[in-house]
Every structure is written in C-alpha cells, then in structure tokens.
Amino acid sequence: MLPDLLAYGVRILPGLLLIGACFALARGERDPLLRIMVLIFGFVLIRDAMTPLGFWRLGAAGAIPWLRFTDQAGILLLFGLGTLALTAGVLRLDGGLCSLVRWGRFTPVTVSWGVGGGVLAAGPVLLLSLLTPMAERGGAVAVTLLPVLLAFSLMGNLAEEVLFRGFLQGRLEQHTGAIRAALLSALLFAACHVFLASTVTDVGWPLLAFTLYEGLICAFLRLCSGVIAAALAHGIAIFLLAGALV
Structure with missing residues (x-):
C-alpha cells in the first residue's frame, strides 16, 4: 500500500x-x-490521478458506465479521510468560501431526500446494467469491503459537493437566478469530467451523460434542501454503482 501511495x-x-x-x-x-x-482544478487533479495507478477503474458496457475502486480498504479510508480533512481545512481557513455553503438541516427529511436522490441517480444505470454480465462491468466486489466503500463514497463526495454545490453554486446564486445557478453548477460539474472521459480513460460520452444527470439531481437537491442532501445523494449514487450490488 505504501509504495502505491x-x-x-x-x-x-x-x-x-x-x-x-x-x-x-x-x-x-x-x-x-x-x-x-x-480548488476545483486541484480536486480534478487529485481525482483523475487515481486512474493510472489503479485506485479506481472506469469503463462502459455499451452505453452504460461502470466503476470499481481498489479493494485495498486502507487506501480507500486514507483517501476518504484525506479529502474530508482538506475540505475542513479550506472551510476553516477561508471564511469567504465558508459563507457560501448553505448546508441545510440534518433531519430525517433531508436524509430521505439525499438517499432518494442517490437511488434516482444510480437506478437507471443499475437497471440497464442487469443486461450485462458482472464480469463485463468491473466484476464482483467483496462484501467485506462494502462498509469501507460506503464511508469512502460519503466522505469523498462530500468534498466534491462542497466545491460544486457549496462554493460554486453559492457564488453563482449571488449574481444570477437560483435555477440558472443550479443548471450552471450541473453543467460545470459534468464538464470537469471531460478529461476523465476522453483522455484519462476512453469511457467517452456515457460518463459525461451520467455526470450531467447526477449533477442536475444534486444541484436541485442543494437548491431545495442544501448541501447535506446533495452530498448524501452523490455519495449513495457512487456507492451503489461501485458496490456491484446488482
């Protein structure tokens, strides 16, 4: 693990x-x-550089994207805790950025919206994936890895949502309408996957289509309920896709 890191x-x-x-x-x-x-450029660097070292794999079975993470639980936990620490550090050190984040309240309703949004984002991909053998979409995932994968998905994607739905969408709302800010947030989120889809991997347009769809769900969850709901949706969606549960 240490040489890889x-x-x-x-x-x-x-x-x-x-x-x-x-x-x-x-x-x-x-x-x-x-x-x-x-900060978004930095996140894209940290995320995309995981690919050539095998910390995650992305592909497409026809037009259906799939992803798998490394089976080294220690690496997943370090990445999750590292991104969480970096996010907390930025929020603490930069009050101007922190003030842009509309978290929303952590309530059962917020959790329900977040989990529902995650299922809505991953559901169509999972259903269409049933037509493809597991071996052709990344292979099975060990059941013992799933709790770590869930923790990693929630921590890592909280950082991404703070960037796009907290900082970016919050800043855009100051200068344009809330709906337009949500749409721009989703479009820019998908655009930041262009290199991952086209040069880092050869997944292509299926990855861009999924990230735009997921970005729209998270952006409007942020608009209605706050960043907590958006982060839950993003984390749950990635966990469902990477966990090979179907």
Missing part, C-alpha cells in the same frame, strides 16, 4: 504546488470565484 504523491505533487501557489495569490481577491476554480 508514494507513487501517487510523487505524481500529483508538482501540480498541487502550482495550484497551491495560485490559491495563495488569489486569497487577496474579493470575488471568491477564482479561488473556487483553483
């Missing part, structure tokens, strides 16, 4: 140093949009 760190370090320098210089800007975009 060291190789990953060496791969992303130069990019992170550049992104960190950009963020530091942008701290003096009153408008937080530049800082938000720099």
Whole structure:
C-alpha cells in the first residue's frame, strides 16, 4: 500500500504546488470565484490521478458506465479521510468560501431526500446494467469491503459537493437566478469530467451523460434542501454503482 501511495504523491505533487501557489495569490481577491476554480482544478487533479495507478477503474458496457475502486480498504479510508480533512481545512481557513455553503438541516427529511436522490441517480444505470454480465462491468466486489466503500463514497463526495454545490453554486446564486445557478453548477460539474472521459480513460460520452444527470439531481437537491442532501445523494449514487450490488 505504501509504495502505491508514494507513487501517487510523487505524481500529483508538482501540480498541487502550482495550484497551491495560485490559491495563495488569489486569497487577496474579493470575488471568491477564482479561488473556487483553483480548488476545483486541484480536486480534478487529485481525482483523475487515481486512474493510472489503479485506485479506481472506469469503463462502459455499451452505453452504460461502470466503476470499481481498489479493494485495498486502507487506501480507500486514507483517501476518504484525506479529502474530508482538506475540505475542513479550506472551510476553516477561508471564511469567504465558508459563507457560501448553505448546508441545510440534518433531519430525517433531508436524509430521505439525499438517499432518494442517490437511488434516482444510480437506478437507471443499475437497471440497464442487469443486461450485462458482472464480469463485463468491473466484476464482483467483496462484501467485506462494502462498509469501507460506503464511508469512502460519503466522505469523498462530500468534498466534491462542497466545491460544486457549496462554493460554486453559492457564488453563482449571488449574481444570477437560483435555477440558472443550479443548471450552471450541473453543467460545470459534468464538464470537469471531460478529461476523465476522453483522455484519462476512453469511457467517452456515457460518463459525461451520467455526470450531467447526477449533477442536475444534486444541484436541485442543494437548491431545495442544501448541501447535506446533495452530498448524501452523490455519495449513495457512487456507492451503489461501485458496490456491484446488482
């Protein structure tokens, strides 16, 4: 595990140093949009660099995308806790960005909306996947890995939702209508998967179509209920897809 993590760190370090320098210089800007975009670039680097080292695999069975994560539970926990710590650090250090995040209330209704949104996002893909043998869409996942995979999905995708639905959508709402901000958030979310779909992997348009569909669900959950519901939906959707439960 350690050699894999060291190789990953060496791969992303130069990019992170550049992104960190950009963020530091942008701290003096009153408008937080530049800082938000720099953070999104950093997240895309951290996420996409997982692919060549085998920390996750993406593919498509025809027009149906699938994904699987590494079966090393320790790596999944480290990635989940690491992204959670980075998110908490940014929220603590940058009050301007923190003020953009509309969390919503953590209530049974919010949880229901979040879980329902996750099922709605993953459901069509899972149903269509039933037509394809498991071996052709990533293979089975060990039952013992599922609790770790769930924790990783919720922690990692909370970070992504804070970026896109907390910072970005919150900033856009200050300058345009709430519905337009939600649509832009979803479109930019899908656009940030272009390199993952077209150069890092060869999954292509099925991945972009899914991320746009998922992004729309999360963006409107954020509009109606807050970031907590959107993050739950995103995390549950990724868990259902990566867990090979059907």
